[in-house]
Amino acid sequence: MSKIKDAKIVIIGGGAVGCGTAYQLALAGETDILLIEKEPSVAAVTSAQAAGLVGQVRTSMERTQLAMWSVKTFSDLQKDTKTNPSWRQxxxxxxxxxxxxxxxxxxxxxxxxxxxxxxxxxxxxxxxxxxxxxxxxxxxxxxxxxxDGYLQPYDLTASYCSQSGRRGVQFSVNTAAEQIVMKDGRVTGVVTDKGTIRCETVINAAGAHAFHIAKLVGLELPIVPVxxxxxxxxxxxxxxxxxxxxxxxxxxxxxxxxxxxxxxxxxxxxxxxxxxxxxxxxxxxxxxxxxxxxxxxxxxxxxxxxxxxxxxxxxxxxxxxPTFTPDGRFIIGPTEKVKGFVMAGGCNA
Ligand SMILES: Cc1cc2nc3c(=O)[nH]c(=O)nc-3n(C[C@H](O)[C@H](O)[C@H](O)COP(=O)(O)OP(=O)(O)OC[C@H]3O[C@@H](n4cnc5c(N)ncnc54)[C@H](O)[C@@H]3O)c2cc1C
CATH class of the missing domain: 3.30.9.10 (D-Amino Acid Oxidase, subunit A, domain 2)
Structure with missing residues (x-):
């Protein structure tokens, strides 16, 4: 078995959040990325079950702007005639x-x-x-x-993968993260069932397992599957x-x-x-x-x-x-406690 590839950034979880993160990073020019997914395909867990409703009218400015950004993204992705999110406005x-x-x-x-x-x-x-x-x-x-409108969530994830794959992002399915390797307070790798990946940054997009992945680096986060x-x-x-x-x-x-x-x-x-x-x-x-x-x-x-x-x-x-947090807000971004560890969890409709 060939050794799993090292990468600057490892994304754990191939749902809509992990694949969407890979896509946005690739658009921003960051392509040394390996996304690992423990199931045999992406969007195999929560994302493929979603109803695909996209609503921009929200109770906070932050969520409204995020949803508006999503709509712009879906409209851009829809221009691809072969692989698109089946976005209907x-x-x-x-x-x-x-x-x-x-x-x-x-x-x-x-x-x-x-x-x-x-x-x-x-x-x-x-x-x-x-x-x-x-x-x-x-x-x-x-x-x-x-x-506003709706899309097909599986198609959205496939669309993210197609677009980011074209820009150089790598995907490894049937690959489960088991441990995070750290040195001097920062992330240096991810241990998987296919071997250890050396990396500088880990993005935790593991959905209902985001709690467990965060715990591997000593973070106890209020992420509740509902x-x-x-x-x-x-x-x-x-x-x-x-x-x-x-x-x-x-x-x-x-x-x-x-x-x-x-x-x-x-x-x-x-x-x-x-x-x-x-x-x-x-x-x-x-x-x-x-x-x-x-x-x-x-x-x-x-x-x-x-x-x-x-x-x-x-x-x-x-x-x-889907996972929720007590205040309903997403847990997104880096943490000061562990350098190189980035959260993308508690993301719900
Ligand atoms: C019935 C239903 C209807 C919904 N309707 C809507 C809707 O209309 N609109 C909307 O916006 N949202 C909706 N949602 C919510 C939406 O589905 C979720 O917010 C979204 O799918 C979350 O995506 P995710 O990538 O965080 O999670 P997931 O899709 O669960 O992806 C996480 C991935 O991480 C992988 N993983 C976990 N542990 C590991 C590990 N150790 N190593 C490697 N990989 C790992 C999992 O296998 C999984 O594939 C709905 C949800 C449900 C259940």
Missing amino acids: VGSLRVALNDARVEEFNRMKAIADRAGLETEYITPKVAEEKWPGMNFSMAKSILWCPT RHEYFISVPCDGLTPELPVIRIPDLSLYIRTDVNALLLGGWEPNPLHTDPQKYALGGNPPGIEPDWDVLAKFAEDLIPQFPKASDLGILSVFKGW
Whole structure:
């Protein structure tokens, strides 16, 4: 077996975050990079399960600008006719059902305005023209963002890999990081099951294992995997891929079309979460079975807005453990404690 290649930068984890990091570094001219992924392919864990919704209207300037940057990136990647993220800029409708939410939308719109993100309040009638078949009559406010949309997360990751591979980034799948080598307080290498890689910088993009990788260098970070799931229905008359994404935060629901089917997911008020200390770096978070009670509740809650939800058959369920932090912010960047160790964890929707 040939020795695994050394590299200036090693990225641990080939999900959307690790591959996106490789792409941005390559664009910035940094190409001596080796991305290692323990599974047989990239995007094999959380990223391939994602619904692919891209929403730029956020409660902080930082997140709004980050999402705007993402949209620019997806639009650039979409120009490649062969490998692209299947990005559809269909716009999004954010629906408020109570006064407190209307206030929140006003605050979010003010941030969007300051960030230069185009948004507009529209009437239920205009919303119904954009999404025929959806009843918006109970909406207290509807915020339209024309540059939002959705993509196919697996395609996005493949697109990042294709673009960064062309610029010289190397990928090694079936390669698990086991230890971080350090000398005099700085990173000097990564021990993997394929041998040791000498490097100057390690980027931890290990998703639900980012906690464990950080622990290898003595960092204990509050990264919590939280269960999330959605379903795709059987094909439904009247649905087309061009319909905008809808978010109804008061029902904790999000909706988009998937070809001519409905994709329906939600944020559970008390979601199942797991303690990363309960599984090892070499192990996995608990397996997830579809929670039919939760999925049925998503459909039931949507019936007043979309009566067809009452008898929609479910074709497939997607699920996983995206990671969250206590304050909801991402843990991104270098640490003073260990030179050359960079975090890209706790990244959620
Ligand atoms: C059902 C569902 C729906 C979602 N919908 C959306 C959405 O609509 N929009 C949105 O923005 N987000 C959504 N998300 C969240 C999104 O999927 C995650 O934020 C994103 O995929 C996280 O990417 P990641 O690269 O951090 O993690 P992952 O995709 O999990 O990648 C981490 C990688 O690290 C690898 N790894 C771990 N340990 C090691 C090791 N020791 N050595 C080498 N490799 C290792 C893993 O194998 C894995 O491939 C959704 C998530 C779920 C589950």
